[in-house]
Amino acid sequence: MMKILAQPLSKQEQLNFLLTNRIPRRWLTLFMGWYSQIQSPWLAKISIRVWQWFAEDLRLQDAKQQEFNSLGECFTRQLKDGLRPINQQSDIVVSPCDAIVGACGRVEGNRVFQAKGFPYELNDLIPDVRLAHKYRNGFFVTLRLKSSMYHRFHAPVDCQVKQVNYISGDTWNVNPVALKRVEKLFCKNERAVIELLLGDKSSSITLVPVAAILVASMKFHFLPKVLDLRYKGPNLLSCHARFNKGQEMGYFQHGSTIIVFATEHYQLCQGIAQGSPIKMGEALLQGHPTCHGDPSSFADDGA
Template sequence: MIKYFNRKTKDYEVEKVAGDKYLEWTYSSPVGLRFLELLIKKRLFSKLYGGFCDSKLSKIKINKFIEEFNIDENHFKSHKSDYKCFNDFFARNLKDEVRPIDYNTNILISPGDGRMVAYENININNLLQVKGLTYSLKDLIQNKDLAEKYIGGTCIVLRLAPTDYHRFHFLDWGICEDTHKIHGHYYSVNPIALEKIPKLFCENKREYSLFHSNNFGNVLYIDVGATCVGSIIQTYTPYVEVKKGDEKGYFKFGGSTIILFFESSKVKIDSDILEQTINGFECKVQMGEKIGTKL
């Protein structure tokens, strides 16, 4: 059972996990773990399933998914009948008014929908994955010089469940450099998997880019793939100025994670997010909502 804190209702809720029985079996049973290492974590498995989700046959999954997870169709920019395949629905655009953006230059917004934890004054060699398991920023991005720029900074981890809106956005005005791709495996990023696989984020396929933000310094964006995520699609144009809230990219089917790093003394994360992180809970957030302030 995964509980998270809903910032709007000020209450704790239980997450309805897509494929929860499959996840428990895969990451908890000896046979499941064997299949995980032999097949499920491999690129081929995710590529094949991603190919199915790109096909017309996968349209049959859309209605069931909407009903099972109570997804609000009124938020869709297009009617569900217009989606050509499951991935078309999964990476759906939403109406602008359902994700309002705070354009105050002093306000830090969430780059996407999901469940968030945050850490201040970080030790880049001892970043917390879950209690008892850590990883290093150098291993995550395989760039020691860049990693050292974030000593004592702030780290935000945004976990996107399969039921979430899967496009991610820029948190400020600025210019983003090219994306660097790092090959890896395709473990799930669900908390069930995070508790079982050491340095999971450093094991999975991931991409990072340096965003020169007008108000929050040089922000390191890291997009982490997961099981069945056939692709991480970057839709922005490198070295071209972007506006706060502009789309950066999207994930195809599967749970995914965005990790952000801020340099020291650039941002102050909202107290409720920090408090819930200390207490071991993620906070549910939506793209565009306030999560911190400029220092």
């Protein structure tokens, strides 16, 4: 059973938690997935108007298209060219998405924090002992995508991807209120683990996209199927994808969280702190220039 820890919350936070978690989360998420794909321009326009009423920072003027046939098209909209310049310094790992920085800092041995005073173990989030061990005493950054934000995510470095580990789970809200209440929330929700293979084998970066209520759906351009609550295939999905820094990897169908893990060869860039906004392509972590490499130079076996 999910353990709820009673940290003090304001009345507004208590109401937020009840409205977004004490509901049939799976059923509502499946319904939203169906509803958002209905092809109806007028229904999409009405839905977007309602959405804008709740999310005043929704900036559709940045989108490539201004008219949408479904709510899902708006969720997964592309941006106009040039709006997200990519930091091309060879020693910089950029943010894979637009986000608000959540908990971040050094991994304390095997312990990571989802919120102040709320630790979880790397092995609980990443069910691969070999991979989890790489990030002992390394660094992590939690990136929260608000529902109004750009929902596509990109390669933070030049890299290669050879496998995705998709883990079925719950659909708790991942907002700050829930993170202060639900123990090991990230370890309970639907998520994917994606190790990015770099030019330097001694360094490693892993992305862990975490799904949430209304948005348990991830699309990776290098996999044939959408990974969502209906997915019944294998957990370990082999692939062979190469990315240049900033190249699009996929998208969420609403908003959620990506946790970035890096080995101890890296450190947080200046200005990366809890609560600060960041855009895709901006500096997130800094490491030695030799940690990265042109993905076209990787051997076919990932070496």
